[in-house]
Amino acid sequence: MATLVRRIKLGSQGLEVSAQGLGCMGMSAAYGPAKPEEDMIALIHHAVNSGVTLLDTSDIYGPHTNEILIGKMGELKKLVEEGKIKYIGLSEASASTIRRAHAVHPITAVQLEWSLWTRDAEEELIPTCRELGIGIVAYSPLGRGFLSSGPKLVESLSKDDYRQQFPRFQAENVEQNKLVFERVSEMAAKKGCTTAQLALAWVHHQGEDVCPIPGTTKIENFNQNIGALSVKLTPEEMTELESLVSSDTVKGDRYSNAALAMTWKNIETPPLSSWRPE
Template identity: 75%
Template sequence: MSGMKKIKLGSEGLEVSAIGLGCMGMSGGYGPAKPEQDMITLIHHAVNSGVTHLDTSDVYGPHTNEILVGKMGELKKLVEEGKIKYIGLSEAGPATIRRAHAVHPITAVQLEWSLWTRDAEEEVIPTCRELGIGIVPFAPLGSGFFASGPKVMDNLADNDLRKIIPRLQGENFDHNKLVYERVNEMAQRKGCTLSQLALAWVMHQGDDVGPIPGTTKIENLNQNLGALSVKLTVQDMAELESMASFKGARMPEQILVHSYKNSDTPPLSSWKF
């Protein structure tokens, strides 16, 4: 699929494939790390299929390294030295985005956005669009819920994050399973899988949106790429949004306390040099 649709992120026009590959699950997060050679094979397959956006990350500190790198405008300096070309942020609130963008243009902001989680539409996404910043939705398939449905909770490893996501527990899960069934009925009418329908909804949000569904299996990657062929009308979008009334928090409280709503980069005036 070398002719895969491309999108441009940010005012600098960084061109990437319309669908990227989230790599977190390869090394943990959703259970133990996967066999290295299998993951290398998957990455090669993704690149050969036209994927040019591979999303990887480290968790430093946590949180202290982000402030450290931000002091003395170090990222801007690295750009000026030609060591890096683009700067992006992840899970950042409007104030942090504006402060960072004032120092050096931000190319993209990574945030959780899907039929499953839409709170970023209130302030973060409008801020990005006001400033001409590209949007990179992570977990566009609802942490696998749109791919596997209720079965997503079967046989999870002890350290799988989904074991403690509130939306996948108790009464919340019972309600959300009913929502899944309603959305799945629409997918059947559209002649696609539910995961393709959910991913297509994200991609139909605009040409400044490049989702990064994560997977560790080639067959799932191929299915994700198939979402490029799913066409949704304005009516389809509205119907999906009216169905997607999910209950429960998107992440457990111990993680949400560090999300963009509860944790912001302190103003420059408060930093000690």
């Protein structure tokens, strides 16, 4: 398994990570009840042993319980001892915030939502990151799981799964988005891979500065996701995929209106003059 994990460098500082990370949010929060701790620790160890060096967590997951879970693996202590925790990253930051932060201290990576069906970051954020030499961490590269399981995912969501609130998962939008999933699935069948692997491969082919972090709570799904690294796409196939999943074919926003108000398009850090003494 480890032979499938290639290395990339994020940012001008050269932080070396595996080309695919592991999103850990679903282990503790958001996608239904927290999963059994013993199983999640086993999954984390499996990921590390497979060559994954990027585990994505946050104090808001749980809250707090996800970071406690990651800490029980003992890898963070090891990383500190090796002197590897010394980089700065941003998430859901606007282009102007990225520029302001980078001017103060080099930003190594910016985390943003990027997948076949969420591509608005291509307008401004991704060009800004590349201009400044900042690595890109793509979260939800499988469209919150829809590009992996399709409409059956929506039917199986528990009542406390926060994807229930997303417009793309609402009944009035699912039928249209089902067609998108089916088109991608047909292409995946021709390529001899799963729909999830094809969607992930599209993200991997965006460049050497991109590291997707698909989340999972199952070892078999993790192994399948890593398998996406072996899926090769021609420029023509990339274009075909993008025509199948475009802003015209996907129905609904990526977040609810309340959540969108807190994303990069709608928030900005306050001007320096508002907090810095004259």
